[in-house]
Amino acid sequence: NDSQFSKSPLIFVIKGFSKEKSEDVTTHSYYYNYINMSYMFYNCQSLESVYFDSNIREYITNMKEMFYNCFSLTTLSLKGIKTDSAIDASYMFYNCSKLEHFSNSFSNSDIRVNDMKYMFYNCISLNDAVLSNFKSYSNDQYISLSNAFYNCYNLNLINGFSGLYISNINNMLYNCTSLVSINFNPKDVVIKINMENMFYNCIHLKTIIL
Numbered sequence: 001n002d003s004q005f006s007k008s009p010l011i012f013v014i015k016g017f018s019k020e021k022s023e024d025v026t027t028h029s030y031y032y033n034y035i036n037m038s039y040m041f042y043n044c045q046s047l048e049s050v051y052f053d054s055n056i057r058e059y060i061t062n063m064k065e066m067f068y069n070c071f072s073l074t075t076l077s078l079k080g081i082k083t084d085s086a087i088d089a090s091y092m093f094y095n096c097s098k099l100e101h102f103s104n105s106f107s108n109s110d111i112r113v114n115d116m117k118y119m120f121y122n123c124i125s126l127n128d129a130v131l132s133n134f135k136s137y138s139n140d141q142y143i144s145l146s147n148a149f150y151n152c153y154n155l156n157l158i159n160g161f162s163g164l165y166i167s168n169i170n171n172m173l174y175n176c177t178s179l180v181s182i183n184f185n186p187k188d189v190v191i192k193i194n195m196e197n198m199f200y201n202c203i204h205l206k207t208i209i210l
Helices: 002-006
Strands: 010-014 034-036 047-052 059-062 075-077 111-115 128-130 134-136 157-159 165-168 181-183 188-194 207-209
Parallel strands (some): 111 134, 165 188
């Protein structure tokens, strides 16, 4: 019964991709696969939990819209993902309306990103977002945080911008009505940064550190 299946809760556990690898016989070093995970769980509306096992050896390059419209997603562990290459994280959790926490979801290693726009757009249950291990991929790569936390009206804690070079923050915290304080201290910003509506309707915001 398709209708019954579509309503069933789903837990997705990844224990590891293929361990196939190619060996350089001269240096005896190994080359692992680079994987594009964009749209991987797009519109999986019953998906509740995702765990990436620590044995995954491939490097992820793209996570754009990976959990787009995963309305039921509540539990997330991405600690098994290797992220040495630049990651597109735009729209990654778009409309994940039940996701409450994004703290230590990745491993402790640096997460190299090149785009974060709309990343948590309309995550209306999101309470905290700790981005302390997020870094711009390179010193000359400025990323967009446009609409990143748009309509996250339960967001109470957000920090970890110190490793980012930022180009655009318009609508970044639009309608984050529960936010009281923010320490927004990125590594650098472009000279003509777009800050339009950045704190629009943040009615309880009392402290901003720039």
